[in-house]
Amino acid sequence: MQYLERRASMELSPIARLVTNLLRIALAALIPLIAFYILYQGFLFLRAGNASKGVITLIAIVWGVGGVAILYWVFNWLVELLPLYWTTRLQPFVFVGPAMAILAWYLFLPSLRTLWISLYGKDGPPGIPLSLLFSSPNEFIALLRAQFVGLGNYIAVFTDRLMREAFRNNIFFWIGVATPLTVIFGLLVAVLADRSKFENFAKAMVFMPMAISFVGAGVIWNFIYEVKPVGSPQIGLLNAIVVGLGGQPQAWPAYTAISPWNNLFLVIIVVWLQTGYAMVLFSAALKGIPEEIIEAARVDGANEMEVFFRIMVPSIRGTIITVTTTVIIFTLKIFDVVWVMTGGQFGTDVIATQFYRQSFIARNSGYGSAIAIVLLIAVIPVMVYNLRRFGEQEAF
Amino acid sequence: MKSSRAQRIRGLLLVNGVLLLLVLIWLIPVVGLLVSSFRDRFDIQTTPWWAILPHRKWEVVEKIDPRAQGLDASGPMTINGITATFEELRAGVTTPEGQRLQWIGNRRIGTIEVQDKVWTVSWKFTLDNYKQVLQGKSFVYTREDGTVVTIPGDNFYGALLNSIAVALPSTLIPILIAAFAAYGFAWMNFPGRRLMFILVVALLVVPLQIALVPILRDYAKLNLNGTFLAIWLAHTGFGLPLATYLLFNYISTLPRETLESAFIDGASHFTVFTRLILPLSVPALASFAIFQFLWVWNDYLVALIFLGGDRNFQVVTMRLAAIVGDRGQDWHLLTAGAFVTMVLPLIVFFSLQRYFVRGLLAGSIKG
Structure with missing residues (x-):
């Protein structure tokens, strides 16, 4: 054929x-x-x-x-x-056409359209009928020009105080703290579960938060962070512990005196949710390491720490990279948790909450689109990596 | 030999102990939520949820009227062999027998309570919280002092139906479209095949934020905003790259010989696809289905933008977020509401975990 x-x-x-x-x-x-x-x-x-x-x-x-x-x-x-x-x-x-048409409508063309909108002011490019381009091109261009701001939105994105705060939180707290914590806890649980007496139960319990929505997780953790006035019994676990140790109860995620470190109370939620994902991938990768190699190292006198750092970690390096990139992409777009917990107040704003606020509350499409394009640019290295890996495949 | 055995046992204890601790840390937040959702609304506010465990609490065994005893609150007083000032009694004074004396009320007309520390549990469980969040009707209850209070229901029942109405088609439609495409990419030859698949791979990580403004404008022109159709199509579009990629990876590894013999027997592509490939791909279809179902069910952003503010069409995540915003201190509603949103995904998750794990392992980076 x-x-x-x-x-x-x-x-x-x-x-x-x-x-x-x-x-x-x-x-x-x-x-x-x-x-x-x-x-x-x-x-x-x-x-x-x-x-x-x-x-x-x-x-x-x-x-x-x-x-x-x-x-x-x-x-x-x-x-x-x-x-x-x-x-x-x-x-x-x-067979293939409908999928491609839908992808074009929902993802490919919107990327280009968002880029186009981001070059314009508050309402985006003016809605002029295309026929005008043929009847009087000068007028068409003049109308477009009136709203055109060039890179103005991008300059604003990188200089605005709130956006700088969002970048700081995304880069430092979400990529810098949440991602390594997720990877470390995932690896720890995977290694421990592999040798424990209740592997399946432990893995299922750590994995379970993956089925919980961010809004639900927000409620669960809001309850842990709940604060009652000094003197009355604390119903939130964290404040009960703090008061039990002789401290002052605080509304932790909204505790601006320690800002920006209050972000850590949001980071904990995401680590709690995502560790299960990391653990499942690591667990499968660890099981793929031939038992003989580990046994041989033990016979040669390596202790457990050496086995872990010299043999296991290098063997699953590929998986560690995959998990890290996935979690980075994920945390880059973090929205629900922040929106539900603090609404981006108290110095916890992130790129996606700023995008939402600008695009749908302030109705500033141009500025919001510029933020979305910045998000897109941030994932391009991963996209290139995926494409390169795909290019190495024999099937195509 | 003996020391190495002791060492092994110590290692085993350490591994299991640390793991158990981690599991507990992971579980406690959910347990706290679940327990609280069944507790009485006043208990939730006044005692922590772990009060359901046996704990020691001061309980009044006797009330003394200081005036009947002829005590003068302006100076030191002696009751039951204890001498203390009013301020000390106000804070509570512990007797050598382990009792506590406490002055309740103000200096002039207060009483003195003799309290014993007793073991107790706070076990007042109720389904009222669930009734209230599930109902669309208003909820009437009588306070302890006899006043009747009416509170509008939160209609999570309606929101649950909305969530199902959103999640099921949003899961099934992309699977169908992606399965056709995956078959086409895997078993058909056509110009542009490589380029199109590159597009699929590239779109895997594109953040969906990029599409929201343009799609919202299209929907406004089509008058689709705030409808289920809008959100089905949006989830279809956003889920399609991953669906196509996962299904392609699976379908392209099916044994070539099986298909070729079918073609030799004169079967068309369509027959091979429906009769042979789809049944063989059930594991991959199931993995993606769970993935997409959990994603759609738990989604908040897409629903927020395309379903809008109409209460009748809100999904569970939106209703829950609305309570967090309006009545963030009503823990009896929040805990029950949160659990209602979690039940179905947890059931799906635990019953089909195997497929879900397989889907994750198939290499997934979603936008």
Whole structure:
């Protein structure tokens, strides 16, 4: 079949190639568009009919998932009706096209659009009809220019006091403190559990917070940090301990006197949530180290510390790098915990809370978009690393 | 030999001891929440949750009227063989027998309590907190002093339904689309295949913040903001790179011979995909499904932006965050509400942990 395909593509004339490509793009766009239309109509119908949520959910699943599945089936059927020559050319686009179209709409194009918006003032680029570009290009450009601020938003992003505070927190507390703590605790639990008598139980318990939302975790830890006036019994665990040791009760995450160190009380929450992830990956990696190597080292007289640092850590270096990058990316975008716990007050602002506040509360799209672009630029090294690793794969 | 054995036992104790300590630290926050959610609303505010454990507490055994005893509060007084000033009695004086004398009230009309330290537990458990957060109706209760108080319900029940309505389609639709794409990438040959897959890999780590403003504008034009459809599609778009990548990694490693023999028998790509690949990929589909379900269920930001402020459409994370904002001291509601949001993901998590771990191990960096 591959042979057939290759021969056919050699014989293709430019016009036939153009038609093929147009058809491919049409297929890729048509399936999601029709799917969207069907879902949209069904949705409007249900909403107008005031159906109960249970019904909406059930129909959404049957209608949405079933509808999308049927669309694939119908388009595939249509393409298979065509002569083999066209089928082999178009069928891959029935399979891959819809996913690519959705990715383009939801992630790829928005990146470019956000970049474009970030070059403009508060309301972003003015909404001028494109027809104006053809009828009077000068006026079109003049209108755009009126809102254009160039790199102004970016200069503001890097000089604003609150943004500098956000950068400090993201880089120092979230990447500098939360990430290594997560990795260290994950590694510690993985190593200990591997030799303990209750490995599965211990791992399940440390892993459990992964199923808890950040909002839920925020409530759980708010309860631990809860403060009552001096003299009345402290119902928060931390303040009960502090008072028991003769200290003063404090609203720890909101304790501005120790700012910026109050960030650490938010960092603890994320370490608590993410250690399970690190532990699972480390645990699997540790189990992959051949037992003979470790035994051989022990026979040679290495103590447990030496076995750990000289053999285990180097063997799982790849996993340590993966976990560290994943946690860094994750903490870079940290939002929910900070938003629920402090709302970014008391010196705990981070990049994502600033992004949210600027984009959706202050309604300053240009500035908010510039912050989003800064986030994107921050992950580009990881993106390049992923792509390079992918390039080394044989499959493609 | 003997010393090495002792050393081994010591090592074992150290390993298990430290691990147990870590597990306890990890568990205590959740246990505190769970216990508190069942406690009486007044108890939560006045005693810590660990008061459910046996602890010693002063309990009044006798009340003495100082005036009947002819005591003068302006000078030292002698009661039950103890001599103390008013200020000392106010703070509490411990007798050699282990009792405590305490002056309650002001100097002129107060009473003296004789207290014994007794073992006690604070075991007043109730389901009222859950009733109140789950109900959409207002909640009526009678205070200890007899006054009747009405509090509007928080309707977590409705929010739970919303969360399910958001999470299930947001999990299933991307899986379906990604499975088709993964098959296409793995088993079909077409121009642009490499470039398209590079796009998928590149988009894996793109922060979703980048898409929020433009997508919100599109939705405003389509009049979609605040609808379930908006959030299904958004989660589909944001989950698709990881779904395609994970499923591709799995599907591309399926044995080539099985597929080739099917093709020789005249099966079409569509038949091979639905009859052969999908059933074989169930483990990978399940891993991603759990991943995406937990992600969508626990998501707050995407819901906040696309579902907006309409209380009728809020998901559980939004309702909980709303209580944190409005009534951050109402711990009977917060603890019960938080637990309600956690129940379903915890069940999914513990029953399907194996698949979830497999999904994590398949190498995942999500944007």
